[in-house]
Amino acid sequence: MAEFDAIVIGGGLVGAAIAYGLARAGIAAAIIDEGDIAFRASRGNFGLVWVQSKGLGAPHYQRWTRLSAEEWPALARELGERTGISVGLEQPGGLQLCLSGKELEKRHAMMKQMRREAGNFGFEYRMLDHTELAEILPGLGSSVAGASWTPYDGHANSLNLLHALHKGFIERGGAYLPNRTVTEASAAPHDFRLQLGGEMITAPKVVLAAGLGNAKLAPLFGLSAPVRPQRGQILVTERTHRIWSLPLGSLRQTQEGTIMLGSSEEDVGFDTAQKPEIMRNIARRAVLSFPWIAQLQIVRAWAALRVMPPDGLPIYDQSEEFPGAFTANCHSGVTLAGAHANAFAPMVAAGALDPVMAPFSAKRFDVPAQA
Numbered sequence: 001m002a003e004f005d006a007i008v009i010g011g012g013l014v015g016a017a018i019a020y021g022l023a024r025a026g027i028a029a030a031i032i033d034e035g036d037i038a039f040r041a042s043r044g045n046f047g048l049v050w051v052q053s054k055g056l057g058a059p060h061y062q063r064w065t066r067l068s069a070e071e072w073p074a075l076a077r078e079l080g081e082r083t084g085i086s087v088g089l090e091q092p093g094g095l096q097l098c099l100s101g102k103e104l105e106k107r108h109a110m111m112k113q114m115r116r117e118a119g120n121f122g123f124e125y126r127m128l129d130h131t132e133l134a135e136i137l138p139g140l141g142s143s144v145a146g147a148s149w150t151p152y153d154g155h156a157n158s159l160n161l162l163h164a165l166h167k168g169f170i171e172r173g174g175a176y177l178p179n180r181t182v183t184e185a186s187a188a189p190h191d192f193r194l195q196l197g198g199e200m201i202t203a204p205k206v207v208l209a210a211g212l213g214n215a216k217l218a219p220l221f222g223l224s225a226p227v228r229p230q231r232g233q234i235l236v237t238e239r240t241h242r243i244w245s246l247p248l249g250s251l252r253q254t255q256e257g258t259i260m261l262g263s264s265e266e267d268v269g270f271d272t273a274q275k276p277e278i279m280r281n282i283a284r285r286a287v288l289s290f291p292w293i294a295q296l297q298i299v300r301a302w303a304a305l306r307v308m309p310p311d312g313l314p315i316y317d318q319s320e321e322f323p324g325a326f327t328a329n330c331h332s333g334v335t336l337a338g339a340h341a342n343a344f345a346p347m348v349a350a351g352a353l354d355p356v357m358a359p360f361s362a363k364r365f366d367v368p369a370q371a
């Protein structure tokens, strides 16, 4: 029987960031990971560290995202020093392009609401018109009406991030146990036992970070994680000289020079097929934004599934029935990596979530039925 201080179920970006934070805090942790399956979001994302649209009507989510963006540079530096892997973080701010006057108006209204809701916490943004944008973005299409800008946004190489978190975790003494699927567990307060084939693994703490797998696992631990898949498709062009270092919402150029075009939001269940009509629409918007993109070859394209809570906001919880069990679910695991490693993991290490996390509890979905 293998005994640990904490078990993290799931080795995607969410689980790896939390497990890294635990190992760094001196916790003897294990990651149990089913493996590299088709809808593993951590290998199919867009790589944005994106703040500007997060938390409309939910300022606690805006604050959590901002905290994460603030923690990112320290995490990136630390991972680079400890693992030798550059996660390619750039945080020059970000622009969200709007392709019509109506889109721009809607965006402006959203930015104003974000600032209002931020209150004393503040929310810096600017709206730019076509002329201002054309001065900073070469070859801008005439269809672009304008953009919103905030200083908080950035992007990173999310595959390197996943690799670095795993490497850093193992170097800190963590145990990575792949090709194991948790289907059953015995749970008691501060006593969790997982039977994995012939081996039994125990710990007084468990963190459910199994992405879409959390929906089935959560009830075993007195928790609820009603996440559903949301498909996103992405196209990638051949490499070209560096044109933009700042991400443009659904367009971003990697440090290697490829341009990523994305990404759709489709409710199609556990279907990871690519659809030509969606790909065409992604390419069409990109070419309307920058007509010269039409001359670049598309070299890769894929679809992957986001881990989507019912209201789009993350779910973080601790089990009242079985103290010591926690869950973390979100659709922005790249952006939130800083918060997961540097804020959420210390809470798990301390044994309880901070009261500021209460609005993220799945209890918000327990609305009594109308009489």
Ligand SMILES: Cc1cc2nc3c(=O)[nH]c(=O)nc-3n(C[C@H](O)[C@H](O)[C@H](O)COP(=O)(O)OP(=O)(O)OC[C@H]3O[C@@H](n4cnc5c(N)ncnc54)[C@H](O)[C@@H]3O)c2cc1C
Pocket: 009, 010, 011, 012, 013, 014, 015, 016, 032, 033, 034, 035, 036, 037, 039, 040, 041, 042, 043, 044, 045, 046, 047, 048, 049, 050, 180, 181, 182, 183, 209, 210, 211, 212, 213, 214, 217, 231, 232, 233, 234, 263, 303, 304, 305, 306, 307, 329, 330, 331, 332, 333, 334, 335, 336
């Ligand atoms: C198209 C697309 C674009 C995106 N773009 C961005 C972006 O620009 N910025 C951003 O911040 N986020 C983005 N995301 C979201 C981000 O990728 C996810 O939030 C993040 O990867 C989720 O990580 P996860 O660890 O929760 O889930 P996953 O990556 O799915 O990992 C879950 C892991 O748990 C394992 N597992 C599942 N069930 C079990 C079980 N029963 N036992 C053991 N192991 C199990 C799986 O094998 C897997 O390894 C995007 C996602 C998609 C699909």
